[in-house]
Amino acid sequence: MNPADVAPPPPTGRSGAARLPDLEDATQRLVRRVDELPDESYAARSLLPGWTRGHVVAHLALNAESLEGVLRGAAAGGEPAMYPSQRRRDQDIEDLADATPGELRERLLASVRLFLDAVGDFPEERWESGFRRLPDSPDLLPAHAVLGMRHREVEIHHVDLDAGYTPREWPGSFVVATVEALRVRAPGVTLLATDLGRSWHAERGRVTVSGPGPQIAWWLSGRGRGEGLTSNGGDLPRIQEW
Structure with a gap:
């Protein structure tokens, strides 16, 4: 990291x-x-x-x-x-x-x-x-x-x-804190954690990535292939490994 x-x-x-x-x-x-x-x-x-x-x-x-x-x-x-x-x-x-x-x-x-x-x-x-x-x-x-x-x-x-x-075992408080810390790695992307009822809006962002919070945090760390996540822009933006 x-x-x-x-x-x-x-x-x-x-x-x-x-x-x-x-x-x-x-x-x-x-x-x-x-x-x-x-x-x-x-x-x-x-x-x-x-x-x-x-x-x-x-x-x-x-x-x-x-x-x-x-x-x-x-x-x-x-x-x-x-x-x-x-x-x-x-x-x-x-x-x-x-x-x-x-x-x-x-x-x-x-x-x-x-x-x-x-x-x-x-x-x-x-x-x-x-x-x-x-x-x-x-x-x-x-x-x-x-x-x-x-x-x-x-x-x-x-x-x-x-x-x-697995990320599914992460406490919810850790997931929220991690998304808040790592969201700078996906500039211009709005994030919607469907299981947590939480969203992080990007100014002038046109892309929204949605899915379970743990998978969003895992993806923001540059891991996996975005399993369980969807993007209104089609393919998920590429994130460098953390």
């Missing part, structure tokens, strides 16, 4: 702490799923091109570690970067994906604990401080966006594991 492609949802209160219980619940479900995977299945393909399930678990662990570092750095008064470089980020995933299943499980569990501890320790007055994805990234992202970013990482990549979890 490139956070610069995503408009951070507005926080609930200054810190967005109301999202924390949902994130903790999603994290627990993810960790249980990873723990239940047979060791031999870590080498199986995930839903992401070129990535095994081991790659997905490695990325989830490293993402938690990077966001923990962001929070620690921002709390100390800096403007930290998530990753030292894109190349280093990608290589770290490749390297960790080669670890044993046991090592991957332990790394994931340790990383989510460190991340949640950093959230709990974060000073309230620093939630409006900023961070960057890379040191040379032009966009400064607000610290309060971290919870939403991590929540999307956990829920969407849980599905990417291709281990029985």
Whole structure:
């Protein structure tokens, strides 16, 4: 995911702490799923091109570690970067994906604990401080966006594991927040979630995409083929993978 492609949802209160219980619940479900995977299945393909399930678990662990570092750095008064470089980020995933299943499980569990501890320790007055994805990234992202970013990482990549979890199991609150955050990826497109009674209107938009909210969120992440969705313009607009 490139956070610069995503408009951070507005926080609930200054810190967005109301999202924390949902994130903790999603994290627990993810960790249980990873723990239940047979060791031999870590080498199986995930839903992401070129990535095994081991790659997905490695990325989830490293993402938690990077966001923990962001929070620690921002709390100390800096403007930290998530990753030292894109190349280093990608290589770290490749390297960790080669670890044993046991090592991957332990790394994931340790990383989510460190991340949640950093959230709990974060000073309230620093939630409006900023961070960057890379040191040379032009966009400064607000610290309060971290919870939403991590929540999307956990829920969407849980599905990417291709281990029985689907977008249909996403809580409605997560679906709404994700559509609101990722709708910038479909400029000029009005979105109608037929199961939620919710719509997101695009100014001067002539295309309307309709269907179940979870499928809209999945499509906005650049996944699938728009199963369950219809467009009044015929073919669905193409969305770059998130």
